[in-house]
Amino acid sequence: MKQIINYDFVEDNTCTAVAQVLEIARVTPLSIAFNNNQFNNVRVEFSSTNDAIRFTKVYLGDDCTSGDIMEYVVNDGIAALS
Numbered sequence: 001m002k003q004i005i006n007y008d009f010v011e012d013n014t015c016t017a018v019a020q021v022l023e024i025a026r027v028t029p030l031s032i033a034f035n036n037n038q039f040n041n042v043r044v045e046f047s048s049t050n051d052a053i054r055f056t057k058v059y060l061g062d063d064c065t066s067g068d069i070m071e072y073v074v075n076d077g078i079a080a081l082s
Contacts, residue, residue: 002030003052005072006040007059018042025058027051049073 011017014034022029029051033043046052056072057064 001049001074003046003049003073005044005046005052005056007042007044007072008039009042014042018044021055021058025051025054027055029055 009017018032027046030045030047032045035041035043044052044055046055052073053069056069059072060068
């Protein structure tokens with residue numbers, strides 16, 4: 001299932017920060033949109049729920065929980081976390 005998720009990147013170089021998360025997560029998105037907003041400034045379209053989960057895990061960091069990921073990824077993908 002395709003996923004479109006907004007993220008808050010607060011780094012000075014948002015493009016580099018997003019590229020690093022993509023590389024670590026080994027995800028290739030369908031599209032990325034950058035906005036000049038303070039919040040939800042990066043919109044990423046993923047081809048699958050698994051890609052969205054992998055990206056979100058890296059974005060949130062090592063101490064994230066399934067509940068944290070659920071705040072970003074829609075509920076039908078939660079079974080993939082197990």
